[in-house]
Amino acid sequence: xxxxxxxxxxxxxxxxxxxxxxxxxxxxxxxxxxxxxxxxxxxxxxxxxxxxxxxxxxxxxxxxxxxxxxxxxxxxxxxxxxxxxxxxxxxxxxxxxxxxxxxxxxxxxxxxxxxxxxxxxxxxxxxxxxxxxxxxxxxxxxxxxxxxxxxxxxxxxxxxxxxxxxxxxxxxxxxxxxxxxxxxxxxxxxxxxxxxxxxxxxxxxxxxxxxxxxxxxxxxxxxxxxxxxxxxxxxxxxxxxxxxxxxxxxxxxxxxxxxxxxxxxxxxxxxxxxxxxxxxxxxxxxxxxxxxxxxxxxxxxxxxxxxxxxxxxxxxxxxxxxxxxxxxxxxxxxxxxxxxxxxxxxxxxxxxxxxxxxxxxxxxxxxxxxxxxxxxxxxxxxxxxxxxxxxxxxx
Amino acid sequence: xxxxxxxxxxxxxxxxxxxxxxxxxxxxxxxxxxxxxxxxxxxxxxxxxxxxxxxxxxxxxxxxxxxxxxxxxxxxxxxxxxxxxxxxxxxxxxxxxxxxxxxxxxxxxxxxxxxxxxxxxxxxxxxxxxxxxxxxxxxxxxxxxxxxxxxxxxxxxxxxxxxxxxxxxxxxxxxxxxxxxxxxxxxxxxxxxxxxxxxxxxxxxxxxxxxxxxxxxxxxxxxxxxxxxxxxxxxxxxxxxxxxxxxxxx
Numbered sequence: 055x056x057x058x059x060x061x062x063x064x065x066x067x068x069x070x071x072x073x074x075x076x077x078x079x080x081x082x083x084x085x086x087x088x089x090x091x092x093x094x095x096x097x098x099x100x101x102x103x104x105x106x107x108x109x110x111x112x113x114x115x116x117x118x119x120x121x122x123x124x125x126x127x128x129x130x131x132x133x134x135x136x137x138x139x140x141x142x143x144x145x146x147x148x149x150x151x152x153x154x155x156x157x158x159x160x161x162x163x164x165x166x167x168x169x170x171x172x173x174x175x176x177x178x179x180x181x182x183x184x185x186x187x188x189x190x191x192x193x194x195x196x197x198x199x200x201x202x203x204x205x206x207x208x209x210x211x212x213x214x215x216x217x218x219x220x221x222x223x224x225x226x227x228x229x230x231x232x233x234x235x236x237x238x239x240x241x242x243x244x245x246x247x248x249x250x251x252x253x254x255x256x257x258x259x260x261x262x263x264x265x266x267x268x269x270x271x272x273x274x275x276x277x278x279x280x281x282x283x284x285x286x287x288x289x290x291x292x293x294x295x296x297x298x299x300x301x302x303x304x305x306x307x308x309x310x311x312x313x314x315x316x317x318x319x320x321x322x323x324x325x326x327x328x329x330x331x332x333x334x335x336x337x338x339x340x341x342x343x344x345x346x347x348x349x350x351x352x353x354x355x356x357x358x359x360x361x362x363x364x365x366x367x368x369x370x371x372x373x374x375x376x377x378x379x380x381x382x383x384x385x386x387x388x389x390x391x392x393x394x395x396x397x398x399x400x401x402x403x404x405x406x407x408x409x410x411x412x413x414x415x416x417x418x419x420x421x422x423x424x425x426x427x428x429x430x431x432x433x434x435x436x437x438x439x440x441x442x443x444x445x446x447x448x449x
Numbered sequence: 450x451x452x453x454x455x456x457x458x459x460x461x462x463x464x465x466x467x468x469x470x471x472x473x474x475x476x477x478x479x480x481x482x483x484x485x486x487x488x489x490x491x492x493x494x495x496x497x498x499x500x501x502x503x504x505x506x507x508x509x510x511x512x513x514x515x516x517x518x519x520x521x522x523x524x525x526x527x528x529x530x531x532x533x534x535x536x537x538x539x540x541x542x543x544x545x546x547x548x549x550x551x552x553x554x555x556x557x558x559x560x561x562x563x564x565x566x567x568x569x570x571x572x573x574x575x576x577x578x579x580x581x582x583x584x585x586x587x588x589x590x591x592x593x594x595x596x597x598x599x600x601x602x603x604x605x606x607x608x609x610x611x612x613x614x615x616x617x618x619x620x621x622x623x624x625x626x627x628x629x630x631x632x633x634x635x636x637x638x639x640x641x642x643x644x645x646x647x648x649x650x651x652x653x654x655x656x657x658x659x660x661x662x663x664x665x666x667x668x669x670x671x672x673x674x675x676x677x678x679x680x681x682x683x684x685x686x687x688x689x690x691x692x693x694x695x696x697x698x699x
Contacts, residue, residue: 138490138560148560150597150631201562203595205572206602206629207613210590210622211582365565369607397601422603449605 146199153202153366153398153448155179155374156359158194165190169390176421177396181378184388185353193378195357200372201365202448204398285443287362288375296356296379296439354382355389355434366448371402374446379439389430391442397421398449405445410434412442477637480623481531481556495527495661496558497570498634501609503577505542511535511654525570525663528555532658538575549583550653551575551638557631559595567666571633572611579638588639594626595633 139147146152158180161173165182167190174180179195284294291299355378362373376393380386395401401424406414411431416424428442485491500522502508507519510526516537528534531554539548553573561569571593579589591613596602604612616625626632643653 140489148631150595151559151561153598201565201569203559203561203569204598204601204606205611205633206594206596206626207574207611208592208594208616208622208626208629209579209613210616210618210620210625212588212590212618213586365562365568367569367608368610369605396598397603398598400605447605449601449603 146201151201151203152199153396154197154199155361155393155396155399156195157197158192163192163194165192171392174392174394174425176394176419176423179357179359179376179391179393181355181357181389181391183353183355183386183390185382185386186384187351189353190388191353191355193355193357195359195376198359198361198374200361200363200448202367202398204368204449285362285373285375287360287373288441290360292358293360293375293377293441296377351384352382353380353384353386355379355386356381357391368398368448370448372399372446372448374444376442377439378434378441380434380436383436385433385435387433389434391426391428391430393426393444394419395421395423395426395446397423399423399446400449401426402445402447405443407443408440409442410440477533477552477554477635478531480635481533481554484556485531491530491558493529494558495529496555496633497567497663498526498528498553498555499570499572500524500526500536500553500575501572502538502575503542503580505540506538506575506580507540508575509537509539510660511537511657512660513657514651514654516654520662522575525567525666527661527663528553529658529660530555530558533655534658534660535653535655536575538580541580544580544584547584548642549575549580549638549640550642551583551636552655554635554637555633556635557633559633567663570666572608573634573636574611575636575638579636583638583640586640588637590622591636591638592622592626592632593634593636594630596630600629 139145146154155177156179158173158178160175163174163178163180163182164172166172169182171180171182177197180192181195182190182192184190288294290302291297292302358377358379360375360377362375363370366372374393376391378389378391401416406426406428408414408428408430413429413431415427415429417427419425426444430440434440500508502522506522508522508524509516509519511517511534516535519537519539533552533554535550535552537548537550541547541549555571559566559569559571573593574591576591579591582589593611602612606612616622623632623635641653643650
């Protein structure tokens with residue numbers, strides 16, 4: 055523009071034609087100077103069927119639109135240690151991946167006078183016994199969970215009703231809009247992989263000592279009724295001699311799910327003036343609360359269950375061991391251990407063992423598995439106990 | 450107002466015990482994308498999958514617009530959740546020279562204990578019967594689900610066996626599988642083949658999502674189990690070349 059004005063001045067004044075020619079040349083140079091080249095309307099690239107490679111041609115011939123790859127975010131490296139569970143939810147999770155046996159879920163098991171059991175559901179493992187005063191009591195075992203997923207499939211077959219062929223492109227779509235990169239974002243969930251694992255140290259320590267008290271500790275069992283010695287997974291004080299050892303608690307919690315029978319009643323005990331006191335420890339309070347409770351004439355049977363493995367594939371075998379101990383102060387009679395196997399556990403015939411003389415029977419249950427039943431032939435004195443074992447095949 | 454409230458409560462109580470609602474026939478990739486939006490540790494996790502095919506058949510997986518090497522089965526690979534992976538099954542006994550091109554869409558993952566991920570892959574079968582149907586022009590949809598132990602069938606089976614059943618034509622297989630457990634993967638197999646004359650078809654072969662091919666898993670005793678060597682986030686991605694000076698160059 056400035057150059058044009060100067061040209062005009064030159065024409066008006068007619069001073070120096072040579073100078074004006076130089077100015078006009080400079081003006082032309084300035085006017086043609088460095089503008090950004092305009093991008094071609096069609097992107098460069100190989101042409102397929104007359105269309106650019108980036109063009110999409112609408113729905114594929116099947117008539118069903120296939121979505122572009124989902125926004126999955128930057129992939130994380132595969133980690134062998136991928137254990138994860140939602141916050142505030144304790145494992146085992148999710149429950150459909152685990153096979154559990156033991157405990158007393160649902161309505162509590164009750165025993166009729168003729169020893170019929172009511173409320174015995176699948177997976178339940180209980181023992182019932184008669185006390186000195188003629189009562190029939192029920193003691194559930196703890197719950198054992200094994201990681202044993204099993205898979206199935208549903209198939210649907212559809213015939214081709216209509217066959218449509220698109221011989222050429224029906225339309226051209228130039229994808230100049232933004233892709234879904236904004237949604238890729240950051241995989242927040244990767245942070246959740248490193249969450250703190252809950253449940254560590256939440257169980258009160260030292261609450262298991264002394265319950266055997268007053269010198270009535272059980273002695274080691276003679277495995278006379280067993281085909282072999284203690285199995286490797288039974289190398290626990292709770293199984294070998296019925297004493298809960300604090301150092302083994304982590305291992306027990308690993309293979310079993312601690313049940314109320316461990317934490318509720320097996321508290322620290324003290325004897326105050328001939329009466330038994332139970333010390334309760336609570337996290338919320340700094341002082342101790344002593345509850346005086348007379349445990350005389352209080353029969354108690356503890357049942358602990360462990361499994362030989364923490365995970366199993368269909369077709370593999372799992373050994374279960376049940377240890378029962380008389381923690382009360384009186385002999386217990388008519389002890390009967392009942393294990394109602396879940397559908398996916400198949401009892402291996404002739405695998406039941408008992409350290410005490412017992413009558414072993416099986417009967418089918420509603421899950422098309424079996425109810426295992428040991429009727430101990432002898433009374434169990436305070437501080438004594440026994441062990442039963444059996445083997446199952448995972449269906 | 451009370452009537453409306455009572456009707457709503459009654460309707461809520463009558464809902465079937467299903468995990469998530471999925472619409473009927475949805476395009477491939479749609480269910481997996483919805484699963485990712487639910488949150489949780491799904492994005493970026495390579496779910497180990499064990500692919501089985503009839504004896505002698507070879508399986509190759511599409512990567513970056515073309516099929517890779519044909520591998521024998523069972524083949525264990527790690528797949529991301531949501532992308533649709535395209536496979537090619539060749540060397541089919543009785544159908545030499547013919548190929549089928551199934552897809553796999555993983556829509557959920559397993560949560561095994563520490564160090565047990567490789568021991569429990571999701572088994573996915575390219576069944577001989579399915580292949581026959583696909584070669585015959587049928588479209589087969591097979592949804593693999595994790596069985597709910599409370600609804601388990603009382604059948605004894607080994608790890609290599611997988612019970613399955615036929616739902617009627619037109620039935621939503623995902624919803625049917627949801628009744629019996631938790632759907633994990635969708636296999637789609639039909640008679641469509643790539644048009645080689647037309648050139649590479651990205652819609653058919655797939656978008657080239659990353660995957661991982663595992664070495665055969667060897668059972669070890671617990672004290673022998675060590676951390677698996679991490680195969681890397683993108684086993685099918687080009688690896689940087691290490692120059693003599695020690696610097697990587699792509």
